[in-house]
Amino acid sequence: MILHNDVETLPREDLEALQLKRLQATVERCYHTVGFYRDAMDDLGVGPQHIKSLADVRLLPYTKKEHLRENYPFGLFAVPTEQVVRVHASSGTTGKPTVVGYTRRDIRTWAKLVARCLAASGLCPGDRLHNAYGYGLFTGGLGLHYGGEELGVMVTPMSGGQTQKQIMLLQDFAPTAISCTPSYALNLAEEAESMGVDIRKLPLRVGIHGAEPWTEEMRYEIESRLGIDAVDIYGLSEVIGPGVGNECIEAKNGLHIWEDHFLVECVDIDSGKPLPYGEEGEIVFTSLTKEAFPIIRYRTRDISVLDPAPCKCGRTHVRMRRITGRSDDMLIIRGVNVFPSQVESVLMQTETLSPFYQIEVFREGSLDTMVVNVEGSPPLMEQPEEARERVAQKVVRDIKDFIGVSARVVIKGVGEVPRSQGKAVRVIDHRKK
Ligand code: DLL
Numbered sequence: 505m506i507l508h509n510d511v512e513t514l515p516r517e518d519l520e521a522l523q524l525k526r527l528q529a530t531v532e533r534c535y536h537t538v539g540f541y542r543d544a545m546d547d548l549g550v551g552p553q554h555i556k557s558l559a560d561v562r563l564l565p566y567t568k569k570e571h572l573r574e575n576y577p578f579g580l581f582a583v584p585t586e587q588v589v590r591v592h593a594s595s596g597t598t599g600k601p602t603v604v605g606y607t608r609r610d611i612r613t614w615a616k617l618v619a620r621c622l623a624a625s626g627l628c629p630g631d632r633l634h635n636a637y638g639y640g641l642f643t644g645g646l647g648l649h650y651g652g653e654e655l656g657v658m659v660t661p662m663s664g665g666q667t668q669k670q671i672m673l674l675q676d677f678a679p680t681a682i683s684c685t686p687s688y689a690l691n692l693a694e695e696a697e698s699m700g701v702d703i704r705k706l707p708l709r710v711g712i713h714g715a716e717p718w719t720e721e722m723r724y725e726i727e728s729r730l731g732i733d734a735v736d737i738y739g740l741s742e743v744i745g746p747g748v749g750n751e752c753i754e755a756k757n758g759l760h761i762w763e764d765h766f767l768v769e770c771v772d773i774d775s776g777k778p779l780p781y782g783e784e785g786e787i788v789f790t791s792l793t794k795e796a797f798p799i800i801r802y803r804t805r806d807i808s809v810l811d812p813a814p815c816k817c818g819r820t821h822v823r824m825r826r827i828t829g830r831s832d833d834m835l836i837i838r839g840v841n842v843f844p845s846q847v848e849s850v851l852m853q854t855e856t857l858s859p860f861y862q863i864e865v866f867r868e869g870s871l872d873t874m875v876v877n878v879e880g881s882p883p884l885m886e887q888p889e890e891a892r893e894r895v896a897q898k899v900v901r902d903i904k905d906f907i908g909v910s911a912r913v914v915i916k917g918v919g920e921v922p923r924s925q926g927k928a929v930r931v932i933d934h935r936k937k
Pocket of ligand 1: 715737739
């Protein structure tokens with residue numbers, strides 16, 4: 505195991521003592537410097553003096569995305585803007601983006617956390633990282649960039665897009681690692697194939713993929729097409745950006761949350777009631793070390809399970825299982841809850857299909873209809889219509905069996921489903937128009 509910092513294997517008792525000290529300091533600071541937190545705590549009759557144990561975090565109010573919007577752009581900053589050296593923003597589907605800020609120290613903390621993620625993914629100083637996360641307001645590009653430099657790897661700031669040029673640089677710069685969304689990794693693999701480049705023969709060894717939900721099946725697909733180990737990285741701009749947690753390459757089984765910087769909880773999506781370890785719910789974070797934009801009990805809307813079981817890598821930080829999806833991406837089709845990742849899982853188990861898909865939802869009369877558009881593999885597309893129809897019918901049955909919902913499956917020709925340049929658009933919900 506390559507540890508970036510000894511704190512990763514700290515005994516739980518010591519880790520929790522560190523967390524408590526930092527939680528108390530964070531609550532104290534939020535109360536005294538951010539009007540929103542003071543008002544929200546006063547409303548609940550709770551103050552910094554009530555935080556005596558880690559469990560007392562549950563006394564604190566939740567922060568939600570709408571609170572960030574209501575305080576646009578800088579209303580939740582805990583330092584004067586003169587001390588803020590960077591802002592990022594995440595675009596909502598509607599209205600104003602949500603804005604987050606970083607002090608000089610926050611930028612250093614963030615870089616160290618991403619360096620930790622890269623080390624957990626198996627990178628060492630001297631490695632070369634091709635960074636294809638988008639640069640700009642999105643935290644992916646600059647987040648991975650600073651983390652790579654912090655670890656001492658040679659970073660190519662490629663950003664997203666220009667896929668053919670990316671393939672050229674992958675050959676010429678000989679990176680040992682690539683960072684991009686899982687959907688873009690497949691786009692790259694496809695482009696390389698069409699250019700006659702065998703990407704598996706390049707020195708590329710590891711992929712650090714996140715920023716969108718993906719499945720275990722997708723991992724196998726990426727690993728076999730690119731000839732790499734594909735590792736999951738997690739984060740969100742409201743909490744810091746990428747670098748909140750990462751899988752270790754030893755287990756590739758859930759993301760270690762860097763608990764010395766983030767206190768993580770799992771709560772019931774509807775009631776907000778805290779859930780015990782092992783139960784699925786919404787993940788909630790409290791930052792423990794951030795200066796410019798500390799955040800208390802942020803409701804991520806990401807659905808997962810926290811697993812405290814010891815990991816074979818030796819890290820003591822709790823693992824969060826792969827994200828199933830966001831609560832707001834969950835489709836309700838004729839009363840059945842469906843996550844796009846469940847559909848992905850079924851599609852990827854069908855050998856004659858390509859990993860490019862998009863789900864459309866319509867309302868026909870009073871009924872919701874889910875249409876799964878998925879590309880056939882090139883060999884399937886050479887077969888007669890009936891062969892494709894048989895595959896479509898099998899997928900319809902599998903979706904019914906595994907997810908419990910009736911869907912229409914349309915097999916598309918190669919290139920007919922839009923390719924991702926960053927975060928893939930998995931669902932088009934025509935009901936919302
Ligand atoms: O996506 C930060 C990031 C950049 C993470 C690069 C990893 C790599 P946002 O744009 O604010 O930030 O989007 C955050 O993306 O709440 C999740 O819903 C989703 N997400 C991020 N990582 C994962 C992951 C970045 N590994 C939102 N698996 C989060 C599933 C993820 N979903």
